[in-house]
Amino acid sequence: xxxxxxxxxxxxxxxxxxxxxxxxxxxxxxxxxxxxxxxxxxxxxxxxxxxxxxxxxxxxxxxxxxxxxxxxxxxxxxxxxxxxxxxxxxxxxxxxxxxxxxxxxxxxxxxxxxxxxxxxxxxxxxxxxxxxxxxxxxxxxxxxxxxxxxxxxxxxxxxxxxxxxxxxxxxxxxxxxxxxxxxxxxxxxxxxxxxxxxxxxxxxxxxxxxxxxxxxxxxxxxxxxxxxxxxxxxxxxxxxxxxxxxxxxxxxxxxxxxxxxxxxxxxxxxxxxxxxxxxxxxxxxxxxxxxxxxxxxxxxxxxxxxxxxxxxxxxxxxxxxxxxxxxxxxxxxxxxxxxxxxxxxxxxxxxxxxxxxxxxxxxxxxxxxxxxxxxxxxxxxxxxxxxxxxxxxxxxxxxxxxxxxxxxxxxxxxxxxxxxxxxxxxxxxxxxxxxxxxxxxxxxxxxxxxxxxxxxxxxxxxxxxxxxxxxxxxxxxxxxxxxxxxxxxxxxxxxxxxxxxxxxxxxxxxxxxxxxxxxxxxxxxxxxxxxxxxxxxxxxxxxxxxxxxxxxxxxxxxxxxxxxxxxxxxxxxxxxxxxxxxxxxxxxxxxxxxxxxxxxxxxxxxxxxxxxxxxxxxxxxxxxxxxxxxxxxxxxxxxxxxxxxxxxxxxxxxxxxxxxxxxxxxxxxxxxxxxxxxxxxxxxxxxxxxxxxxxxxxxxxxxxxxxxxxxxxxxxxxxxxxxxxxxxxxxxxxxxxxxxxxxxxxxxxxxxxxxxx
DNA sequence: TGTCTCATTTTTTTT
DNA sequence: AAATGAGACA
Numbered sequence: 179x180x181x182x183x184x185x186x187x188x189x190x191x192x193x194x195x196x197x198x199x200x201x202x203x204x205x206x207x208x209x210x211x212x213x214x215x216x217x218x219x220x221x222x223x224x225x226x227x228x229x230x231x232x233x234x235x236x237x238x239x240x241x242x243x244x245x246x247x248x249x250x251x252x253x254x255x256x257x258x259x260x261x262x263x264x265x266x267x268x269x270x271x272x273x274x275x276x277x278x279x280x281x282x283x284x285x286x287x288x289x290x291x292x293x294x295x296x297x298x299x300x301x302x303x304x305x306x307x308x309x310x311x312x313x314x315x316x317x318x319x320x321x322x323x324x325x326x327x328x329x330x331x332x333x334x335x336x337x338x339x340x341x342x343x344x345x346x347x348x349x350x351x352x353x354x355x356x357x358x359x360x361x362x363x364x365x366x367x368x369x370x371x372x373x374x375x376x377x378x379x380x381x382x383x384x385x386x387x388x389x390x391x392x393x394x395x396x397x398x399x400x401x402x403x404x405x406x407x408x409x410x411x412x413x414x415x416x417x418x419x420x421x422x423x424x425x426x427x428x429x430x431x432x433x434x435x436x437x438x439x440x441x442x443x444x445x446x447x448x449x450x451x452x453x454x455x456x457x458x459x460x461x462x463x464x465x466x467x468x469x470x471x472x473x474x475x476x477x478x479x480x481x482x483x484x485x486x487x488x489x490x491x492x493x494x495x496x497x498x499x500x501x502x503x504x505x506x507x508x509x510x511x512x513x514x515x516x517x518x519x520x521x522x523x524x525x526x527x528x529x530x531x532x533x534x535x536x537x538x539x540x541x542x543x544x545x546x547x548x549x550x551x552x553x554x555x556x557x558x559x560x561x562x563x564x565x566x567x568x569x570x571x572x573x574x575x576x577x578x579x580x581x582x583x584x585x586x587x588x589x590x591x592x593x594x595x596x597x598x599x600x601x602x603x604x605x606x607x608x609x610x611x612x613x614x615x616x617x618x619x620x621x622x623x624x625x626x627x628x629x630x631x632x633x634x635x636x637x638x639x640x641x642x643x644x645x646x647x648x649x650x651x652x653x654x655x656x657x658x659x660x661x662x663x664x665x666x667x668x669x670x671x672x673x674x675x676x677x678x679x680x681x682x683x684x685x686x687x688x689x690x691x692x693x694x695x696x697x698x699x700x701x702x703x704x705x706x707x708x709x710x711x712x713x714x715x716x717x718x719x720x721x722x723x724x725x726x727x728x729x730x731x732x733x734x735x736x737x738x739x740x741x742x743x744x745x746x747x748x749x750x751x752x753x754x755x756x757x758x759x760x761x762x763x764x765x766x767x768x769x770x771x772x773x774x775x776x777x778x779x780x781x782x783x784x785x786x787x788x789x790x791x792x793x794x795x796x797x798x799x800x801x802x803x804x805x806x807x808x809x810x811x812x813x814x815x816x817x818x819x820x821x822x823x824x825x826x827x828x829x830x831x832x833x834x835x836x837x838x839x840x841x842x843x844x845x846x847x848x849x850x851x852x853x854x855x856x857x858x859x860x861x862x863x864x865x866x867x868x869x870x871x872x873x874x875x876x877x878x879x880x881x882x883x884x885x886x887x888x889x890x891x892x893x894x895x896x897x898x899x900x901x902x903x904x905x906x907x908x909x910x911x912x913x914x915x916x917x918x919x920x921x922x923x924x925x926x927x928x929x930x931x932x933x934x935x
Numbered sequence: 936t937g938t939c940t941c942a943t944t945t946t947t948t949t950t
Numbered sequence: 951a952a953a954t955g956a957g958a959c960a
Contacts, residue, residue, distance in 0.1 A: 237950080238949090238950075266950075268950090291950095340953095372949090437950095439947075440950075539948080540947055542946090545951090601937090602936095603936045606936095726950070745948065745949095748948090748949085772947095805951080807945065807946060864937045918948080
């Protein structure tokens with residue numbers, strides 16, 4: 179039964195069989211972390227522990243799924259199926275649904291995603307009459323999130339001197355009030371945001387001794403993956419669940435902690451042995467993934483960080499090639515290089531396409547690379563950009579389901595009340611919301627019965643509202659009786675969502691229709707899968723799952739091996755024979771936002787993660803200029819390149835290519851990152867006026883702008899045919915300055931293909 | 936109300 | 951470049 183233990187090395191085996199009491203497994207990159215977790219679970223099962231007594235928490239859905247599959251392969255699906263395995267969020271959300279009454283929530287609570295949250299915040303800021311420029315929803319949302327991650331309720335927040343001081347410094351004096359109102363609003367909508375799932379889970383355990391006992395007796399063995407990425411709240415929950423047996427095993431690598439922006443606290447892993455006295459420590463230091471050069475290079479990099487748990491990661495594979503660093507003239511050339519490298523690598527048999535991964539710091543970098551891959555006909559797959567469930571039409575469709583199941587869900591209501599158009603406009607909705615908030619009721623209540631809440635709207639508008647309410651209400655019964663798929667089909671048909679998409683003959687309309695069909699298909703699939711396990715599926719079951727799906731495998735049917743493109747964050751836990759890391763430039767990687775040493779160190783860990791994804795070869799690229807936010811910016815090589823010992827690098831690729839721009843318009847750099855108040859005249863206008871010698875139009879209307887760096891001024895062509903100056907860029911594109919004669923006296927700059935002068 | 940146009944702003948990573 | 955916001959106009 180347990181001969182599989184032979185497949186482990188000594189350190190791994192020790193970590194696997196030491197099941198009683200707390201243990202901390204520090205697992206260097208590529209040292210078989212997942213292996214230890216899966217084998218530990220398999221081992222527990224082989225010792226007669228029931229799968230329903232094991233709780234395994236992971237960071238992503240994908241990790242959970244893969245681990246489950248691996249366990250099923252070891253011990254059979256009939257055990258694996260009953261394991262409690264999933265992300266923190268999904269497991270806790272299931273428990274919270276079960277126990278929702280205890281925290282005074284309805285069973286069918288909605289989970290608000292970050293878009294919903296920001297929208298709520300925006301409304302609150304507006305209603306409080308605050309400046310939206312000052313109180314940016316994203317900023318507010320992240321502060322609230324941090325508070326929740328640290329278990330601070332609005333009341334705690336208001337009582338926290340440090341936070342209040344900090345808010346003052348950021349000129350967010352009403353922060354605490356917004357937090358308070360935000361939570362109230364969510365409660366009213368019977369909704370939780372991502373952080374509430376954790377916050378409330380902790381609350382549930384803290385306030386109910388019986389539940390604490392119930393769940394800690396169910397979860398007799400607890401395993402936590404990626405422990406370095408957990409936040410304070412998560413660690414408290416785990417602590418409560420683990421007691422009194424404390425059969426808890428956490429696995430992680432402090433060197434790979436890259437989620438502090440999400441509240442992850444590296445102290446959790448560093449302080450684990452304080453929280454759980456007598457915890458055993460296991461160190462996995464042998465890397466099975468990468469060649470020595472790669473491991474050594476990564477080690478030399480991470481050594482530049484302070485405050486690590488000492489460990490000595492080593493590889494016993496061959497030395498392998500050095501890491502190839504190359505410089506490129508601009509982002510397009512960089513993309514071209516990447517595509518060619520992959521093409522050649524494939525031809526010379528280094529790997530199939532799916533053996534290559536291109537990693538980058540930001541999603542925005544993927545586009546150019548995609549373009550170049552496509553030019554060479556290389557199949558690729560992008561992970562994690564706009565996921566299927568984030569598309570507008572899908573969110574709209576789901577909002578209908580949400581609203582039917584949970585009529586208090588104001589965000590869902592707002593999304594769909596005028597989609598497809600029903601003649602219910604902004605003004606009406608403004609009034610509805612005002613009325614609802616004043617009466618402390620969900621918006622849907624006002625929509626259903628405007629009279630009762632004395633809504634000040636025209637009779638015609640009121641009729642439209644009640645009509646909409648009737649439509650939604652007519653679905654309510656079906657939601658409870660019908661199968662999810664049948665229900666979804668009905669709703670999309672009767673609300674005309676489907677027909678609206680079908681009527682749209684544009685390419686995007688076609689796409690939208692296909693996507694809706696695909697959504698129906700996936701509901702169908704979901705329902706079928708559950709039927710095979712003997713469970714009926716209602717739409718609420720689907721909703722409970724879908725809101726926590728993010729990267730969800732948009733199951734590609736074809737089996738074509740594809741190159742993977744993703745952010746480094748998304749690449750954590752994966753490995754590829756050949757890894758290409760793009761955009762190693764200051765202001766990009768490390769990100770321009772990383773200022774403090776702490777933040778820089780996190781960026782460095784990110785680079786460490788990127789390098790250690792590679793099994794055999796690693797390419798690192800950077801560009802001298804890059805198109806960013808509609809402007810060309812100049813960049814210098816990342817400081818991180820200097821952090822790797824020279825002996826592991828092959829820097830020959832840096833010498834060939836460099837072309838410094840011959841002529842650089844001085845304003846290109848000086849305009850970058852200038853504060854708005856220092857700009858008396860719109861920058862674009864000034865630029866143009868400077869270059870052309872023309873005066874800006876009287877009303878100082880800004881002008882669309884696009885000057886290429888490294889361009890050479892020749893003459894310009896104006897709309898009326900006069901030629902003054904042209905900008906030639908590296909022989910490929912030119913920019914013509916035009917004088918737009920129709921309408922306002924505005925100046926326009928346009929790109930045009932270059933006919934050689 | 937809804938649609939179009941023009942201007943401004945955005946800057947990371949994600950359960 | 952792309953998304954958001956404001957204002958004009960039908």
